[in-house]
Amino acid sequence: MSLHTALVTGASGNLGIAVVQAFAAHNFQVYAFVHHIKQNDIPSNYITPIALDLLNEAACSNQVQAIAQSNGSIDVAVLTAGGFAMGNIADTDSKAIQQQIQLNFETAYHIARPVFLQMLQQKKGHSFFIGSKAGLDTRHANGLTAYGLSKSLLFRLAEVMQAEAKGTDVVIKVIVPTIIDTPQNRADMPNADFSKWTTPEAIAAIIVEQAIAAPTNGEMVVV
Template sequence: MQGKQVLLTGGTGGLGLGVTPLVVRTGAKVTIPYRTEANVKRLKEVLSGTEFESIRLVQVNLMEESAIAQLIEDMSRVDVLVHLVGGFAMGRVEEYSTDDWHKDFNLNVHTTFLACKYCLQKMRANGYGRIITIGSRGAVQPAGQLGSYCATKAAVVALTKAIAEENKDLDITANSILPSVIDTPTNREAMGEDQADQWVKPQSIGEVVTLLGSEEAREIRGAAIPVYGVM
């Protein structure tokens, strides 16, 4: 990924704080959208001064189509999209609110669609691209009280596979990573720390990201790669 233009969404979140340093250290030119200065502060804490200064940070609401369209338009090209934005919620189907259902799909699926849509326009113009999305183990092994979350992640995986099929005539790939529980501060707070040593480390997902974002991964298309740890 040396010298590649990378759009890394969610780079300041719990997963992103493990993935971003690995992407930056490949020598890629990384653009990271963010929402608040607090997010930027957390990112700064996990990077060296030189690494942090190498990143292009743009304050953007990724839920707004016009905003993400402008973000990508302002990039000279997009060689790699790493889309980490997403959220997790629980609840039984009969008790789950319709508003929360829509919120889950907007955050997990709508942002993926918009990021892929506008990055693909640039990638197809250049004949090159790598798209990496984050699904979930729940996309292929749904669990109780996770109906909405699993449905959104299944949609992300299906969308990614469709993109891979649509672009198989070009050097453009699209693949999903399927983590089990990720060891982030948010998950530790929500689920306790009793089994946290068995959860997937964000850095492990980062290793898969850097592989899929490389030129060497040109033959990997439409894959949904499990990263389950020992769970």
């Protein structure tokens, strides 16, 4: 019996690492997309690191197609790659907005599109975008102009895909984390109450739980 297949972008980040490990622990064959393969990115029975430029649309499409052909299907995609930037409107020119759109939307779309087309052929599969409160409701994007606008596109893309997938078991969900408990965030906000933050491992566990649950489309999951 072939293993279920999961693709994870941003697999070298705090959340990406947790997601990769969580799916591997559930015996998924995980393809971990990283920008550069490091010495400690060693393939295991369940994890295959792949160096991929997520801004190269053709390379992303070819890689997804190769994985689908090799495994027969793609069951899950978790798109954690992205970036963050501060800045109010006075500080944010169109170049800054475009940079955030590239980091948070294009890197997701270049994988999400070929994965979605594959899942439509299969008539099943789960894709997860990583949203944010600033993207869900841009009234929370005060001081986060470019970031909030770029993340908001993921919610709109999810809605479009959900509409196109109607009548199938292709599921598109947006995970909306609170502040993620990472060393970087602790360093940036040393006086915060870390007990109110969510760990990458807790988010990863929820994503796995959602991925193996019965298909229910059109949801946002706030964690």
